[in-house]
Every structure is written in C-alpha cells, then in structure tokens.
Amino acid sequence: MSDVLAVADHRRGAVRDVSVEMVRAGRELAADLGGDLHLAVIAGDTDALAETLSLDGVDAIHTVEAGAEFNHDLYAGATAALFEELSPTALLMPNSVNGLDYAPAVANRLDLPLVADAVGLAYDGGLEATREMYASKVATTVELSEEPFAVTVRGGEWAAVEERADVPVEAFDYEFDESASGARVQGFEEVGAGDVDIADADFLVSVGRGIEEEENLELIEELVEATGATMSSSRPIVDNGWLPKNRQVGQSGKQVTPDVYLAIGISGAVQHVAGMKGAETIIAINTDPNAPIFDIADYGIVGDLFDVVPALIEQFE
Amino acid sequence: MKILVTVKEVAEAADDFEIDGTDIGEQYLEYDLNEWDDYAVEAAVQLSEAYDDVETVSVTIGPERSEETIRMALAKGVDRAVRVWDDDVAAAELDVAAKTRLLSAVIAEEEPDLVLTGVQAADDGFGATGVSLADDIGFDWAAVVNHLETEDDLSTAHVHRELEGGIEELTDVDLPAVLTIQTGLNEPRYASLRGIRAAQSKEIAEYGLDDLGLDADAVASPISRTAMYEPETESDATYFDGSAEEQAAQLADVLRNKGVVSE
Ligand SMILES: Cc1cc2nc3c(=O)[nH]c(=O)nc-3n(C[C@H](O)[C@H](O)[C@H](O)COP(=O)(O)OP(=O)(O)OC[C@H]3O[C@@H](n4cnc5c(N)ncnc54)[C@H](O)[C@@H]3O)c2cc1C
Numbered sequence: 233m234s235d236v237l238a239v240a241d242h243r244r245g246a247v248r249d250v251s252v253e254m255v256r257a258g259r260e261l262a263a264d265l266g267g268d269l270h271l272a273v274i275a276g277d278t279d280a281l282a283e284t285l286s287l288d289g290v291d292a293i294h295t296v297e298a299g300a301e302f303n304h305d306l307y308a309g310a311t312a313a314l315f316e317e318l319s320p321t322a323l324l325m326p327n328s329v330n331g332l333d334y335a336p337a338v339a340n341r342l343d344l345p346l347v348a349d350a351v352g353l354a355y356d357g358g359l360e361a362t363r364e365m366y367a368s369k370v371a372t373t374v375e376l377s378e379e380p381f382a383v384t385v386r387g388g389e390w391a392a393v394e395e396r397a398d399v400p401v402e403a404f405d406y407e408f409d410e411s412a413s414g415a416r417v418q419g420f421e422e423v424g425a426g427d428v429d430i431a432d433a434d435f436l437v438s439v440g441r442g443i444e445e446e447e448n449l450e451l452i453e454e455l456v457e458a459t460g461a462t463m464s465s466s467r468p469i470v471d472n473g474w475l476p477k478n479r480q481v482g483q484s485g486k487q488v489t490p491d492v493y494l495a496i497g498i499s500g501a502v503q504h505v506a507g508m509k510g511a512e513t514i515i516a517i518n519t520d521p522n523a524p525i526f527d528i529a530d531y532g533i534v535g536d537l538f539d540v541v542p543a544l545i546e547q548f549e
Numbered sequence: 550m551k552i553l554v555t556v557k558e559v560a561e562a563a564d565d566f567e568i569d570g571t572d573i574g575e576q577y578l579e580y581d582l583n584e585w586d587d588y589a590v591e592a593a594v595q596l597s598e599a600y601d602d603v604e605t606v607s608v609t610i611g612p613e614r615s616e617e618t619i620r621m622a623l624a625k626g627v628d629r630a631v632r633v634w635d636d637d638v639a640a641a642e643l644d645v646a647a648k649t650r651l652l653s654a655v656i657a658e659e660e661p662d663l664v665l666t667g668v669q670a671a672d673d674g675f676g677a678t679g680v681s682l683a684d685d686i687g688f689d690w691a692a693v694v695n696h697l698e699t700e701d702d703l704s705t706a707h708v709h710r711e712l713e714g715g716i717e718e719l720t721d722v723d724l725p726a727v728l729t730i731q732t733g734l735n736e737p738r739y740a741s742l743r744g745i746r747a748a749q750s751k752e753i754a755e756y757g758l759d760d761l762g763l764d765a766d767a768v769a770s771p772i773s774r775t776a777m778y779e780p781e782t783e784s785d786a787t788y789f790d791g792s793a794e795e796q797a798a799q800l801a802d803v804l805r806n807k808g809v810v811s812e
Contacts, residue, residue, distance in 0.1 A: 243712070243716075248713075302718075304680075304690070304692075308684070328713065329692070329693050329710065329711065329712045329713055330712070332668070332676050332677075332680065332692045332693055332729070333680060333690075333691070333692035333693065333710070335677070335680075336645060336678070336679075336680040336681035336684070337680050337681065337683065337684035337690075339645065339646070339677070339681065340645075340646070340681045340685050341684055343646075345646065345770070345771045345772050346644070346645045346646070346675075346677055346681070347772060348645070348674075348675040348676055348677045349674055349675065349676065360775075363674075364674070365672060365673055365674065365777070366560070366561070366573060366672055367561075367562070369562050369566070369779070370562070370568065370573065370777050370778065370779055370780070371777070371778055371779075371780040372571070372774050372776060372777045372778075373774070373775050373776040374772050374773065374774050374775065375772070375773055375775050376771055376772055377771045377772075377773070378771035381771075384677075414689030414722060414723040414726070415689050415690065415691055415720055415721070415722045415723075416720065416721045417718055417720050418707075418719040418720060418721060419718075420712075420716055420717065420718055420719065421709070421716070421717045421719060422716055422717075423715050423716070423717055424715040434809055435804075435809035435810070459804065459809075460811075461809070461810075467732065467733070468732070470733065471732045471733035472736075473736070477715075483713050483714075484711050484712070484713060484714070484715065485715060486715065487714065491808075491809055492804065492807050492809045494804075513803075513807055515800065516786075520564040521564065521565075522562075522564060522565075522566075522779070526786055527780075527782050527783055527784045528783075528784070529786040530785075530786055530787065531786060531787050531788075531789065531800070532784075532786040532787070532788045532789070533788070533789050533796045533800065534788065535793060535796055536793070539793035540793045540796055540797055540800075542793075543793045543794045543796070543797035543798075544797040544801060546794075546797070547798060547800075547801035548801065
C-alpha cells in the first residue's frame with residue numbers, strides 16, 4: 233500500500249485553514265498512489281479537532297493526546313513514530329510557521345528527502361512537485377527519485393475540503409515528557425494593536441520597499457491625506473521601523489478586506505498576499521511587469537511610483 | 550562562547566529576464582547576502598558585543614564568487630569565515646539533507662554553542678536547513694525567531710516565535726541551540742568603511758568534502774529540478790497606459806467610481 237500521512241495544524245482549539253487544504257492535497261495524492269489518506273492530530277482537544285477534520289477523503293484519523301498546544305519536540309517525535317507505524321509513502325506537513333519548526337526535523341530523523349513549500353503535487357511513478365523560486369517570479373518542477381518522501385504544502389494553494397464524512401478515529405500512544413523538551417512554550421502574546429485597525433478601512437494605500445527611504449514616506453502620506461485613505465504597508469517597512477507593526481499586512485501581520493487595496497512598490501510575496509487577497513479591488517503600481525502582485529491585481533500600472541504617485545495626488549488636489 | 554552564523558549568497562532576478570534551461574539566465578541574476586541572514590549576522594555580532602570572549606564565525610556553502618558576500622558579514626564584525634566548496638559540491642544539486650550533512654561536518658569541527666541561521670533563503674525559499682541541522686547535531690532549536698534575549702550564563706535563550714496573524718509564541722530554548730532568525734529581530738548595521746577594510750584581512754577558510762571527512766555521496770540528492778517556467782498569469786488586470794499623468798488620471802477615475810474617494 234502506498235499511503236499518505238498528513239499532519240494537521242491547529243492553534244488555540246481551532247483547526248487552521250492549511251489543514252483542510254492539505255486534506256485535498258493529501259487525498260489527490262493518495263488517489264494517485266492508490267492508497268489511503270491518514271491524518272494525524274497532535275495535542276490539544278484531539279476529540280474535538282478530529283471531529284472537525286472528519287472530512288471526505290480521509291480514511292483514518294490518529295490522535296496523539298499530549299499537551300495543550302504545539303511543541304516541536306512532541307510534533308517531531310509523534311510524527312516520526314506514527315510514520316514508522318504506518319509506513320506511508322508520502323508524509324505531508326504544512327508550510328506554516330509551526331511546520332517550519334518541526335517538519336525539517338522529522339525529515340532529517342526519518343532520512344526522508346524533503347520538498348518544502350510545494351504549490352502543486354502529482355504522482356506518476358514518482359513525485360513531481362511544483363514550487364516557486366526567485367520571489368515567485370518563476371515556477372519550477374522538481375522530481376524525486378526516492379520513496380518515501382516528505383513534503384510541506386503552502387497554505388492557500390488547494391481548495392479546502394468541506395464535505396463531511398464519518399472517519400474512524402484512533403488514539404495513537406506516544407509518550408511525551410514535556411519537561412525533558414529543550415524548548416518550552418511559556419505563552420502567547422498578541423502584537424500589533426494600536427491607534428488604527430487597518431482591518432476596518434475601506435480604502436488602504438499600502439506601501440512597500442519600492443519607497444526606498446523613510447523620507448519618501450511623506451509622498452505616500454500626502455496621497456493618504458488627499459484621498460482620505462488609511463496607510464498600511466508590507467513587512468520591510470515595519471522591519472525598518474518606519475511604520476508601527478499594526479500597519480503590516482500579511483501572514484504575520486493583519487488580514488484586510490478593504491473595498492480598494494492600492495499596493496505601491498510591493499512585489500506581492502506570498503506572505504504579503506495572504507493578508508490582502510480578499511480585498512474587493514486590488515490595484516498595483518510597480519516598475520517590474522513580472523511582479524507577482526500583478527497576478528492578483530484588478531488594475532495595474534507598470535511605472536515608477538515617484539512619477540505616478542505625485543500625479544495621482546494632483547488629481548485630488 | 551562561539552557563535553556560528555550561516556550565510557548564503559542569494560540570487561535575485563532582474564525585472565526582465567529569460568529562462569535558460571532549468572534556471573534564469575546567469576546574466577539576469579544579481580547576487581546579494583540573503584536578507585534573513587543579515588539579521589542573523591547582526592544578532593551574532595550584538596551578542597559578541599554584549600558578552601566577553603565570544604567568537605563569531607560565518608559559514609557559507611558557495612563558490613568563490615560568494616566570498617564577496619561573506620566579506621559583508623566580516624565587515625559587519627564577524628571574526629572569521631568558513632566557505633565550503635569543491636568540484637563535487639559544485640556539480641551537485643544540494644537538497645536540505647545535503648546541506649545538513651555539510652553544515653553538520655563544519656559544526657563537528659567548530660563546536661559552537663549557538664548557531665544562527667536565516668528563516669529562509671530568498672531565492673529557493675526552502676526554509677528548512679536550520680531546523681534540519683539542529684535535529685542532526687542534537688541541538689535544541691526554535692524557528693522564525695523575531696525576539697531574542699539570553700540568560701547571563703548563556704544557559705537559555707528566551708525567544709519569541711512569530712506565528713501567523715500577529716501572535717507571538719514565547720519560548721525558552723536551552724543552549725546550545727539553533728535559532729532561525731526572522732527579519733525585524735534587530736536593525737542590521739551597515740558595514741563601516743573601517744569594517745570593510747578590516748574584513749579584507751580576516752580569514753576565510755576553504756573546506757572541501759575531503760577536509761570535512763565526507764565523500765561525494767554526502768552531496769548526492771534524490772531531488773532534481775526538471776523545469777522552470779514563468780507561471781501563466783491568472784491576471785485579468787486592466788493596465789493603464791500613457792504618461793504618468795494619464796495613468797494617474799485613469800486610476801483616479803477608478804477610485805472615484807469605486808466610491809472610496811469623493812470629489
Ligand atoms: C515567515 C514569514 C512571514 C512573513 N510575513 C509577512 C507579512 O506579514 N507581510 C509582508 O508583507 N511580508 C511578510 N514576509 C516577507 C515577504 O516574504 C517579503 O519579503 C515582503 O513581503 C516583501 O515586501 P515588499 O514587497 O515591500 O518588498 P520587495 O519584495 O523588495 O518588493 C519591492 C517592489 O517594489 C518595486 N519597486 C521598486 N522601486 C519601485 C518604484 N520606484 N516604483 C514602483 N515600484 C518599485 C519592485 O519592483 C518590487 O516589486 C514574511 C516572510 C516570512 C518568511
């Protein structure tokens with residue numbers, strides 16, 4: 233049998249989206265392989281999580297009861313043990329921040345080749361995975377000449393599976409001594425609160441590294457003033473300390489759904505897009521015609537922001 | 550204490566480029582120090598300034614050209630550097646496991662107390678080497694670290710891991726450890742002129758597979774890139790043409806029509 237084992241991601245009692253997307257990736261791969269799709273649910277209220285993950289195409293759910301939240305030693309250890317028990321051909325893990333914290337350790341421990349951040353998977357006698365490179369300017373295919381293998385899948389690339397099913401749930405015994413773990417989670421902190429909540433804005437003018445210098449932000453401020461918009465940004469602007477964290481749009485920042493999102497000098501990296509693709513209308517100004525932001529834009533200006541933005545300000549003065 | 554910081558020279562594609570086989574044509578690539586590694590270097594240098602007797606060593610896997618990039622780390626205050634390369638490495642398509650084997654061998658030589666890496670490399674974006682390495686050498690680890698404090702006796706690192714959606718995980722990690730560093734952890738310094746001059750005389754040791762006690766099997770990889778292409782754009786974007794003024798006028802119309810600006 234050529235089975236697939238996928239490890240679900242969850243936090244604070246909630247299944248994360250990437251998990252139900254991974255179910256689709258997993259069941260497609262299992263169909264190609266002619267095997268079953270097994271799902272692992274590790275830590276937390278495993279019964280409730282397993283209930284949520286009882287989805288069409290999942291053949292079995294294995295729960296590991298240990299601890300309330302993610303701990304990478306637990307995840308790596310339990311995943312490796314379950315893998316050895318089930319001997320699947322493919323091991324799928326999420327390319328989430330927690331996935332980044334344990335998937336490579338599992339691959340190393342089990343001596344599996346690892347394809348990270350896959351956006352497409354196909355199997356025809358061997359795995360062929362699609363990945364992106366060079367800041368998503370190109371796609372690549374990679375082929376694997378070895379089995380079994382491990383893959384981490386990018387969130388947002390597969391449609392979530394929603395159809396429910398009655399999936400058998402089995403507890404998997406795995407002993408974990410948290411006190412012996414060299415990494416101990418002490419708690420969580422919410423960051424990025426502040427004077428404005430960019431998630432409430434109807435019109436966001438968002439600025440990226442194309443602005444080059446902190447002084448140049450004045451130009452964007454002028455535009456914001458002239459249009460009554462709210463200013464947000466990509467990550468480098470916040471990393472540089474030019475804007476506070478509560479202005480950051482993206483995976484690790486805020487998720488926004490304005491009527492209009494005007495992206496100025498932003499390339500459209502996957503972690504940025506994760507936060508703004510739900511905007512009703514996306515407009516991009518960028519000098520690079522190949523910038524990935526144009527793939528999701530409704531309107532585009534291939535041009536220099538230092539020419540276009542002043543002209544735009546004039547339109548409203 | 551010794552801190553090892555892995556650095557990678559990454560390639561960036563020019564705005565206009567052409568694909569040649571399974572890679573972007575060499576003439577369209579520009580090289581730079583990986584953004585995430587720049588923050589890792591800064592973290593290492595800050596620790597060496599905060600404590601007595603800290604040695605910082607940069608390690609890279611890369612061709613001779615990459616020495617230019619490593620010198621950046623040296624110019625910013627790293628004490629010395631190691632570069633791993635030889636004909637077998639050059640001929641290989643290095644996957645995570647191969648990089649792990651190379652770096653593990655360097656670590657066996659250097660015996661650091663702390664290893665810092667970037668979260669990911671900007672060009673291939675695997676984001677896996679640091680944690681794979683930690684597991685391989687039996688160090689504890691933390692991935693996607695955007696805040697770092699160390700106990701005075703350097704027994705423990707108090708880190709924040711930046712999760713999705715503006716939530717940070719507060720974690721204690723026992724040293725020795727590998728930490729993968731996220732951008733925003735600190736403010737990477739610019740190399741000063743003095744630093745750049747000093748870097749010229751700092752050592753960059755060159756190791757081949759032989760020197761590391763490895764053979765060509767160590768860099769054999771079951772993963773190979775078979776194609777590269779420009780993704781078909783799913784975009785049905787309307788592009789505005791003309792001069793900047795004309796483009797701006799069309800954009801202003803759209804904004805007015807959408808009702809997000811009055812006038
Ligand atoms: C775990 C993780 C989490 C992350 N979370 C986030 C997140 O929440 N939010 C986020 O934004 N990023 C996040 N990132 C970072 C992300 O990968 C990118 O590095 C970042 O989004 C790039 O920002 P940018 O588009 O502003 O800069 P760049 O990618 O450098 O793009 C700048 C763009 O400006 C254009 N440009 C340059 N000059 C001009 C000009 N004169 N006029 C017009 N255009 C110009 C360029 O063509 C380019 O496309 C995360 C990364 C990781 C690994």
